[in-house]
Amino acid sequence: xxxxxxxxxxxxxxxxxxxxKSYGGQVGCLDVSFSIRPGEVLGIVGESGSGxxxxxxxxxxxxxxxxxxxxxxxxxxxxVDMLLLSxxxxxxxxxTDWGIVHQNPRDGxxxxxxxxxxxxxxxxxxxxRHYGNIRAEAQDWLQKVEIDLTRTDDKPRTFSGGMxxxxxxARNLVxxxxxxxxxxxxxxxxxxxxxxxxxxxxxxxxxLGIAAIIVTHDLAVVRLLADRLMVMQRGRVIEEGLTDxxxxxxxxxYTQLLVSSILQV
Amino acid sequence: MTIIRLHARGLSKTFTLHTQGGTTLxxxxxxxxxxxxxxxxxxHGPSGAGxxxxxxxxxxxYKPQSGSVxxxxxxxxxxxxxxxxxxxxxxxxxxxxxVSQFLRVIPRVPVLDVVAEPAITNGRSVEExxxxxxxxxxxxxIPERLWSLAPATFSGGEQQxxxxxxxxxxxxxxxxxxxxxxxxxxxxxxxxxxxxxxxKVRGAAVVGIFHDAEVRDAVADRLFEIRSTxxxxxxxxxxxxxxxxxxxxxx
Numbered sequence: 001x002x003x004x005x006x007x008x009x010x011x012x013x014x015x016x017x018x019x020x021k022s023y024g025g026q027v028g029c030l031d032v033s034f035s036i037r038p039g040e041v042l043g044i045v046g047e048s049g050s051g052x053x054x055x056x057x058x059x060x061x062x063x064x065x066x067x068x069x070x071x072x073x074x075x076x077x078x079x080v081d082m083l084l085l086s087x088x089x090x091x092x093x094x095x096t097d098w099g100i101v102h103q104n105p106r107d108g109x110x111x112x113x114x115x116x117x118x119x120x121x122x123x124x125x126x127x128x129r130h131y132g133n134i135r136a137e138a139q140d141w142l143q144k145v146e147i148d149l150t151r152t153d154d155k156p157r158t159f160s161g162g163m164x165x166x167x168x169x170a171r172n173l174v175x176x177x178x179x180x181x182x183x184x185x186x187x188x189x190x191x192x193x194x195x196x197x198x199x200x201x202x203x204x205x206x207x208l209g210i211a212a213i214i215v216t217h218d219l220a221v222v223r224l225l226a227d228r229l230m231v232m233q234r235g236r237v238i239e240e241g242l243t244d245x246x247x248x249x250x251x252x253x254y255t256q257l258l259v260s261s262i263l264q265v
Numbered sequence: 266m267t268i269i270r271l272h273a274r275g276l277s278k279t280f281t282l283h284t285q286g287g288t289t290l291x292x293x294x295x296x297x298x299x300x301x302x303x304x305x306x307x308x309h310g311p312s313g314a315g316x317x318x319x320x321x322x323x324x325x326x327y328k329p330q331s332g333s334v335x336x337x338x339x340x341x342x343x344x345x346x347x348x349x350x351x352x353x354x355x356x357x358x359x360x361x362x363x364v365s366q367f368l369r370v371i372p373r374v375p376v377l378d379v380v381a382e383p384a385i386t387n388g389r390s391v392e393e394x395x396x397x398x399x400x401x402x403x404x405x406x407i408p409e410r411l412w413s414l415a416p417a418t419f420s421g422g423e424q425q426x427x428x429x430x431x432x433x434x435x436x437x438x439x440x441x442x443x444x445x446x447x448x449x450x451x452x453x454x455x456x457x458x459x460x461x462x463x464x465k466v467r468g469a470a471v472v473g474i475f476h477d478a479e480v481r482d483a484v485a486d487r488l489f490e491i492r493s494t495x496x497x498x499x500x501x502x503x504x505x506x507x508x509x510x511x512x513x514x515x516x
Contacts, residue, residue, distance in 0.1 A: 037351055040351055040354075191372075192373070195371060195372040195373045195374075196373065198371050199371045199373070199374050202371065206385075206386060223369075224370075224371050227350065227351070227354050228350045228351075241328070241350060242325065242326075242350045242353055242354070244326050245325065245326060245327070245328060248321070248326055248327065249280075249321075249326065249327040249328055251281070251328070252283075253283030253284065256282070256283050256284045257283075257284050260284055
């Protein structure tokens with residue numbers, strides 16, 4: 001079966017069980033469990049305040065959950081509970097094995113470093129030293145995300161919002177992460193850029209076999225991008241399954257409301 | 266010798282509309298359907314009888330209340346209604362092809378890439394997949410000048426032919442077709458009939474909804490009648506099923 005390995009031969013990459021996080025009396029997310037395999041794209045939808053971003057922050061190590069476990073299959077050590085890792089270990093993991101694409105590209109980019117530098121920084125952080133190679137790799141990725149190479153030495157401050165988002169994606173994917181977290185990756189972009197970006201992301205996920213967890217409130221985006229979908233309401237996962245199943249045959253009242261509220265263009 | 270590729274057992278489906286006062290809509294009950302390799306079954310019944318709902322349930326697009334859909338996948342028999350999502354994704358990638366009534370793709374992607382995508386996802390090289398896509402598009406009379414354009418601006422019939430090309434580029438052992446010829450002219454209907462017959466010859470099990478009598482007569486081996494939920498579905502033999510070799514035997 002040549003290039004594409006089957007999913008069943010791939011072990012679980014991330015196993016989340018019973019993750020909860022509250023802010024004082026306020027529920028962030030409640031008892032969330034799921035697992036994801038390499039090559040799978042999981043979408044998380046729900047209205048604002050449903051706990052999507054809290055969950056993503058817990059998963060990506062930016063927020064300590066109150067309870068639960070997050071087991072990640074590390075390349076060299078096998079399955080490890082993320083919550084028991086030391087801070088430097090977790091940071092190293094986030095730099096090498098993971099990618100985090102923020103909703104606002106300014107949170108994920110270094111605005112005072114050139115575009116090429118932004119992409120080259122991550123290979124450098126894990127030991128690449130040959131300037132020529134780093135620059136070549138950076139330019140290869142700029143081309144992949146369709147940023148004109150004449151802009152290599154420009155700072156992202158001079159880029160449009162869509163270009164900044166594409167640059168952020170290049171910066172995250174250059175080290176071939178095994179797991180990518182994305183918070184509204186196409187939010188705030190105009191629709192023409194959004195379409196290009198969706199196609200780009202889908203191609204990259206397929207080509208590199210990476211797993212991705214995408215938080216969004218845009219149901220059209222998850223339909224095109226995600227294999228699986230979780231719907232959140234008030235911190236809980238109320239419905240989950242195959243993306244098209246959840247969207248075409250929703251069973252929970254809230255999911256039915258969500259799906260029936262989509263505006264038709 | 267033919268083998269059963271798809272077997273739905275005791276399948277029931279009811280919709281509950283929570284946003285509309287909790288109305289329940291029973292669609293069908295206790296459906297039993299077996300489809301052998303090389304056989305084409307036509308779902309039959311008046312509009313609203315639940316033909317598309319059944320077809321979508323066979324594809325795991327809808328979740329039935331009870332029953333199972335056993336499919337032959339990669340040498341094992343899997344119940345697609347109970348399989349984990351990643352397994353369903355895999356089954357759809359390699360085993361079940363589905364032609365929906367409408368094309369749904371990422372905007373601004375050229376037709377050639379839209380058609381080639383399922384083959385590339387299955388591990389074929391880009392060149393090979395593009396060559397196969399060109400052959401199919403040519404057979405379905407999509408003019409070459411359109412291949413580099415996105416299908417959003419195409420006519421209904423052109424979009425449907427792109428959709429058909431996309432689903433026939435992989436030699437799926439099971440094919441589900443939801444009115445594949447609804448908006449096609451006579452010439453293209455003939456081509457689609459040819460494609461379906463070729464799929465049957467290579468041993469595919471086909472389940473389809475065909476309103477067009479010409480297409481139905483040309484491809485269907487038997488009709489599967491769906492009536493309202495409280496009556497038993499009956500089977501009307503349409504033509505004797507030819508004894509076709511299995512995929513294994515052909516190989």
